[in-house]
Amino acid sequence: MAKKGSITYIKNDESTIPRALKKVDIPTAEFYSQVIDSLLDYAIFTIDNELTINSWNAGATGIFQYEPDEILGKPFHTIFSDTDISDGIPEKEVELSIKEGKATDNRWHICKDGKKIFAHGLVFALTGSDDEPLGFVKILRDITEMKRKEDAIDIHVKELETLNTHKESVISILSHDLRSPLAGFISLIDYTKTNLAEIDQTELQGILEILHSSAITELEQLDHLVEWGRIKYASETFFPVQTNLFLATKKVISLLVENILSKKINVTIDIPFDYIVFADTKMLHSTLQNLISNAIKFSHIEGAITVTVIRQENRSVIAVKDTGIGIAPEILDQLFTPSLTALSSRRSNNSSAGIGLLLSKHLVEKHKGEIWAESKEGEGASFFFSLPDQCTASNEDQESQKDGIEKNEINTTVK
Missing domain, CATH: 3.30.450.20 (PAS domain)
Known part of the structure; x- marks a missing residue:
């Protein structure tokens, strides 16, 4: 139970x-x-x-x-x-x-x-x-650390967007700006080959001068592209040192003397012979060469170019001024913009000015400096770039850089 x-x-x-x-x-x-x-x-x-x-x-x-x-x-x-x-x-x-x-x-x-x-x-x-x-x-x-990481990501994204813009610019130059002159180059060679028996010595000489000029221009353009790519995409060594600005400018002028004399241009270096800047020597040379070359190209026969420097608080401002054709306002606003439209506008009158100015901009910005231009169409142009004063050269450094500079080289004029 x-x-x-x-x-x-x-x-x-x-x-x-x-x-x-x-x-x-x-x-x-x-x-x-x-x-x-x-x-x-x-x-x-x-x-x-x-x-x-x-x-x-x-x-x-x-x-x-x-x-x-x-x-x-x-x-x-x-x-x-x-x-x-x-x-x-x-x-x-x-x-x-x-x-x-x-x-x-x-x-x-x-x-x-x-x-x-x-x-x-x-x-x-x-x-x-x-x-x-x-x-x-x-x-x-x-959330400071989170903010810094987000900002770093934003900066990286903007850099990638800029690089993509640069890539499109390079592709545009390679596909159009280099290809078109080469097409003209080939066409002229074909004409010469076909009509060689009828071409006299004077005409042949003119054709050879055109071909030579075109080849030099294309080589210059390729050099700019290589230099731009090296600065922009490769880990280029940046090594600023105390540099004599007068000697750096004089060296660039000596390399361009043929072009200067062919156009009978007066070039004045209005820089104290012992003026010291803190810059990467190669980058300073490239910047000066780009700006002075452009000044020569856009100058009239018997024109004038002046290279000067002024001290502004904690920086030096170098100027390259010419009395050439000047720059139209719509082009002036886009001079240092790496866009396809801007490059096309700049290159309509000269095949290598656009990429050369972009290269100069990158080189100056490596120094934490600025670059800009002022111009009135028909009244010449002035290009300026600044270099921050990172340090002051010692008296010993300045004396060593004066060696070999004669008094008559101060404010040198090339005629």
């Missing part, structure tokens, strides 16, 4: 209830204070209705470096930048939190030592049981 079940009632006292099930009384204010202070990755503090800081957790001390006794009683805007303060950002955050319940932002804040941190922040309005305003609470998290 089955045994009947039974129910037994036991009277429990407090001692028989497991500790985990007991109701434990914890002081609410102290409990939440300990929780907030344990959040070391977050700055949590409150401000009163007068926008004065009246509580400050350990996380806020860790992030902003202010101890509670240093910050309590200070205005809310203490942790904001001067720009944000002048723009009324602290007040706007509070107003938005009242209107919408909270205000969210990502911005730079200022620590005790002046260091800037980028933080994600929230502001909440605090109200009492009868909805009276009690103040506000601000919660911040330091």
Whole structure:
């Protein structure tokens, strides 16, 4: 026979209830204070209705470096930048939190030592049981490292976009700007080959001069492309040293003297013979050669070119000025822009000016300098580039660079 079940009632006292099930009384204010202070990755503090800081957790001390006794009683805007303060950002955050319940932002804040941190922040309005305003609470998290990584990614993306633009420019030059002159080159050779018996000595001489000039121009263009690619895409060594600007300019002029004399151009180097700049010697040479070559090409017969330098605070500004045909305003605005349209416009009058100016821009920017142009059509052009003063040459260095410079080489004029 089955045994009947039974129910037994036991009277429990407090001692028989497991500790985990007991109701434990914890002081609410102290409990939440300990929780907030344990959040070391977050700055949590409150401000009163007068926008004065009246509580400050350990996380806020860790992030902003202010101890509670240093910050309590200070205005809310203490942790904001001067720009944000002048723009009324602290007040706007509070107003938005009242209107919408909270205000969210990502911005730079200022620590005790002046260091800037980028933080994600929230502001909440605090109200009492009868909805009276009690103040506000601000919660911040330091996301400076995340911001730096995002900025680095943005910079990388922009660099890739720029490289892609440069790639398109190079492809355009290779496919059109180099191919078209070569087509003319071949056509002229075909004409000569077909009509050689009828061509007299004078005409043949003219054809050879055209072919020679075209070949030189195309070689120059290829040299610019190679140099541009080397600077832009390869890890080119950048080695700035104290360099005598007068001697560097004089060397470039000596290499271009044939072109100068053929057009009877007066070239003046108006630079002190002991003027020192801090630059990569090869890059300075390329920049000067590009700008002076362009000045020669666009100068009239018996024109004038002047190379000068002036000191401006912490930099030297070198100028190459000519009295040539000048530059149209629509082209001037695009001179240093690596776009297909800009290159096409610049190359409509000269086949190598466009890429040469882009190369010069890259070389100058390697030095943290700037390059720009000024011109009025029909009145010549002036090209300027700056080189920051990284250091000053010692007297010994200057004396060694003066060796071999004769007095009559100062402000040299090539005629």
